Amino acid sequence: MKKRVLITGAAGFLGSHLCDRFIAENFHVIGMDNLITGDLKNIEHLFKNEHFEFYNHDVTTFVHVPGNVDFILHFASPASPIDYLKIPIQTLKVGSLGTHNLLGLAKEKNARLLIASTSEVYGDPLVHPQSEDYYGNVNTIGPRGVYDEAKRFQESITMAYHRFHGLETRIARIFNTYGPRMRLNDGRVIPAFIGxxxxxxxxxxxxxxKQTRSFCYVDDQVEGLYRLLMSNYSDPVNIGNPDEITILxxxxxxxxxxxxxxxxVFKPLPKDDPLQREPDIKRAKEILGWSPKVNREEGMKLTFEYFKSLSKEELFKSEHKNFSKHNRS
Known part of the structure; x- marks a missing residue:
């Protein structure tokens, strides 16, 4: 029988690419998303595949999946500043309650769980580049704290389940990733500039x-995540491209x-916006045998072709997501 994998945030940018990868790897894929920021068009090509199923569900409530589950990838979370500043409470809940629910499911199913953490756990870093043993510099009560602290708590509770229950867990610290299926108006630098x-x-x-970022093409990111899931390593691993560039x-x-x-044109820097981002990927190289293969020139050409293919309606529309019902305490 095929191995079964649950991917939360399946209709999002990274989640949808992970669905494609696991289908290609001969898994039965269970996608889950409440579509706050995800879009069904990212996975509609999979709906006719007998080895793909989709649940429209919010993981901050009880998560039930019938049958066996071998692997869980938790990618359900707002990931752009525009999103998590509009839905701060839901962002905190999906990192805490949602992660707790999925850890419980993993324990019940005896499944291996990989969580999508982020370079934002390092905050506005005081060391450069950022390695996994750096504890970060985060403003817990600043506007970005709802995302940063949700992810830091997510790591803590995941390691608690690993140590206390012996659960098989993996932690990916994901640095800026780009490619087709990014939302054009989500506020992140690449779709913002191209749009x-x-x-x-x-x-x-x-x-x-003069602030810096390091951009990883989505195919490289997915390869790193897949290798991490299949590894025997439980501590956090940076997955990103160390090719650093200034925003200007x-x-x-x-x-x-x-x-x-x-x-x-120049506008004031948002509060707590990190001034430097570059992953130290020695651990990924040594443990996973992974390093990015797609250079920025090649990856940006592919990404630009995707955005050029969008209709004028998509190009000029603003975000119309109704976040209000998801932002209750």
């Missing part, structure tokens, strides 16, 4: 643009890529 360029708008850079230089690359002549 502005395609609409003929000036590119918005926050602060002086990246804006110039976007202008060159898109063939547009927009200007770059």
């Amino acid at each position: 502005q360029a395609l609409r003929g708008e000036n590119l918005t850079v926050f602060g002086d643009g 230089d990246f804006a110039e690359e976007i202008i060159k890529l898109t063939g547009t002549d927009q200007k770059i």
Whole structure:
């Protein structure tokens, strides 16, 4: 019989690519998403596949999956500042209650669980690049704290279940990832820049643009996550591309890529926005035999082609998600 994997956040950017990967690896995939930020169009190509099923469900409530489950990947969480600032309580709940529910399910099913943590656990880092033994510099009561602390708690409770119950767990600290199926208007730097360029708008850079990011193409990210899940390593592992670039230089690359002549305009830097992001991936190299293969030039061409294929309606629409019912205490 096929191995069965539950993927939460299945209709999101990374979740949908993981569904594709596990179908390709001959798994039976159970996708779960409450569609706050996910979109069914990301997985509709899988609906006719007899080895894919989908549950529209919020993991912050009790999670039941009939039958055996061999693996669980917990990717249900808002991931962009626009989202988690609009739904801060739900963001905290999916990292805490949602993770607790899935750990309970993993314990019941004797399944291995991988959680999607983030480079945001490092906050605005005081060390560079960031390695897994760095504890971070996070403002717990700042606006970004709802996401940062949700992920830090998620790591803590996951390790508690691993130590106390002997549960097989994996922790991926995911750095900036990009590629097809990103939401155009979710506020993250790559879709923001490309969307502005395609609409003929000036590119918005926050602060002086000297802050850095390191971008990993989605295929590389999925490969790293798959290898981590199948490994025997339970401590956190950074999965990201260490090719660091300033936001200002990246804006110039976007202008060159898109063939547009927009200007770059500057706005104040949001509170607690990290000034440096670069993963130390020694652990991933040593334990997983993994390092990214797709360079930024190649990955950005593929991503730009995806965004160019969107309709004018998609290109010019703003986000219309109704978050209100999901933001109750």
